[in-house]
Amino acid sequence: MLFSSLSYLLFLPAAVLAFWLLPHRFRSAVLLAGSYFFYMSWIPLYGVLLFTLTLANYLIGRLLYGKLTGGKKGQARAVLTAGIIVNLATLSYFKYTDFAISSWNYVVSLLGPALGHGLAFQPGSLTFPLQHVLLPLGISFFVFEFIHYITDIYKGSKPIGNFVNFSLFAAFFPSQIAGPIKRYQDFIKQLEAPRVFSAVKFEQGITLILQGLFKKVALADNLSPIVSQGFSHATALGGAEAWTASLAFAIQIYCDFSGYTDMGRGSAMLMGFDLPDNFNWPYVAKSLTDFWKRWHISLSSWLRDYLYIPLGGSKCSTARRHFNLLATMLLGGLWHGASWHFVVWGGFHGLGLVINHSYDSWLKRAGDPVSRTLAAFHQTGVAEVLSTVGTFAFVLVGWVLFRAETMADAMGVLRGMCSPMLASSYLAETIEKHPIFAALALYAGYRLIADNIGRLSQPVPQPLQKLVRPLLPARVVIYASLFILALGLAPATASPFIYFAF
């Protein structure tokens, strides 16, 4: 049930209606039932996995809290370690089994002939068949939420007493499949608070859903075939095509993921919940550090709190800090998918962050004329523009590593980006088939007006403003028009959300 599908458009109003019509004490249970229905509409059996993992983490949380309140810190630490292992083992089995097997088989195929002469057995017998384990949707997200939950209990937070509420924390359908990765303290506080229907929040939710729908179906889904076409000819692309394909992917992945997040946040708002935002204009970041504060915020803050800081964070030697950064980003890359190109992508960003941090430290510490001049230059507008362009270029190269299916393909696209701007031959027809320029122009216009509405409306006299400000029926007309607009630009076939694969 994709957020942009017709079935979700039927499911959501039913869930929202049931939520508001029922008394407060039944709402969590109904929402939980709805969330399991939503999740099990993909593969029913995985509902059992979600439930089992939820139950296990609930019990681990209780046990952990019991040990801590009993003053048994050592035992609590053992329970925490066991809890993290259970979660990571589950994630690893479903996500990384085939990756590990194929990597092992590859190493054997490389080393086997060399070692085979001196061995009493055939190296081929050391290889294993792939298991073809189907990845349960959202597992990477809810496993991270569970780890956060038990770790925070160990750090001193109180566990969730009500099992239904705890189950809902993991299963809440607006954030179940691809985040945002929630923090339980905030979510449970909202869940337990008396909920009063707010028309303003409801409308904000509808607006966010429409905005997300537009980003997904009009932008991301129209870019998807262009990207696929480009990357399937990765090694044969000319300059213009390689740039087109990589830029298209940069926009696609942003619109796809932030569109999903908008729809998820909007859906939650219809029921009065606030989910954390995941994006804050990532492509205008002025440095790589800045980029990671703006892109997939809930994941980067999770990685910071539950990986980077436990590893030692920045309060250690320079070499150790750099190691921590690299390790965090390599694992962050691997979290995205069981493939080496994700690891390379993570390493690439890790390396970029190490350089970024080193440069910042040098600027602060050096104090020589060169660093002082550079520090002064960084305060200018030109430097800001250059930093933004440079950061985007770095991120774009990273996206090529992320999207390409093999390193050879990634190198092909990157080589293409450095070659002459020849006329397009692979992409022209695909671009022509999709109204992507119209959608991009419309979205750019919308953002321009939306972000400047205050300034634009200033010169308009107050009485006219009052007359023009849409009342509810007019707003309904606008929402309906936006819905038609988004679906009008949608291609015939919808693409699944990119982050569903993670």
Added chain:
Amino acid sequence: MPTTILEKAASPKASPPNQAVRPGSPWMAAAQALVYLLVCIVLLEGFFYLAQVGDSEHIKPDILVGYKPFEGKRITQRAEGFGCFRLNSFGMQNDEITVEKPAGVYRIAVFGDSYVEALQVPRAANYLNLAGQTLSERLGKKVEVLNFGVSNYSVAQDYLRYQTVARQFKPDLVIQVFRVEEIGKLLPMETQALLFVRPVFFVGEKGQLVYDNTCVKQFFKSKEGKRMLATQWLRAKSRIWGVASGMIQQASAFQSKAAQTLFTPKKAGPKFTLPSDNTRANYAKCYWYMMDKQLAAFKDQCTADGTKFMFLRTPMIRPGMHTLTDNETETALLQKTAAKLKVPVLNLDQAYRNYAGTADDGTNFSDGGHFTKKLHRWVADSLSNFLADFAFPNNRQASK
């Protein structure tokens, strides 16, 4: 934090909560909603026009022919390739033409289905225009190739289209195009899908053609037919309607799928498979006499009008869809008819298989089985080579 226009309009910062949901006077609210509705309609229509969205529907019901293209409507096709063109004022996938044939112009009228209509490529890239250009250049005289193709038309509908539209243009040559599956269009079929609403010609006791449009009349009386007729203006003019009807179609497909899943118990039963090649061949041979009669009548009409007549067999490949067997059966039958009627046949299906091999999996065909630009070029070259000899024998003698 609100980030969108409407969020800001509705946010507590922009206005106090009670103001954001203020009811206002009901009359004021209704009037304002009406104004907003009109503005939204104008903006959406304008945007969809510029974005070339919402104008994929191109046919309307017609009591005589079953259905026919809208006259003068702009069509955008994105499903297989990309094409955006305006049908001319006669409802043809053609540039505007005059009824009067200009002096010195040789007119070729081509009849067939979507393979002739060629909505999947730009108009300039379809084989009719390419062949017209090639012949004009080669012969040093203007050759106009008129496109009378309409999606899913049968030979009966082509014959009617000749009589009602094409005849007035006084073509010098009529080309009836065949591909596989023509046989399936010979018999009447009750349907709610406009693309399948067609009259048929039966063969009477004395061998004469008997026109029967019962199925068309039934469609006109049906719920879907009435809906189509009632909304014809919107279908012709409104792009919002085009988008909305696409959404409705998706919704009803979803509804029927859901109903099927929920209310129809799953039971094991025989799986539907296409009839065997032998059955299909027997079916084609059995009903071909109807085709024979229609083609004979079409040819006689053309001859009476002083117009040459020929058949063009274009290639068609749909992997796993019996097309090779069907093609061979129908081609053999068509060649028999052609010999009987003394009408030339250009068999490009066979030529294509010689060119691409019988194992070809449809490389030069689009996802939906239509011609790609490359195949249009190949058909155009083959056709113009043939026509240079067939339609202009004097020219050949002169060049010898």
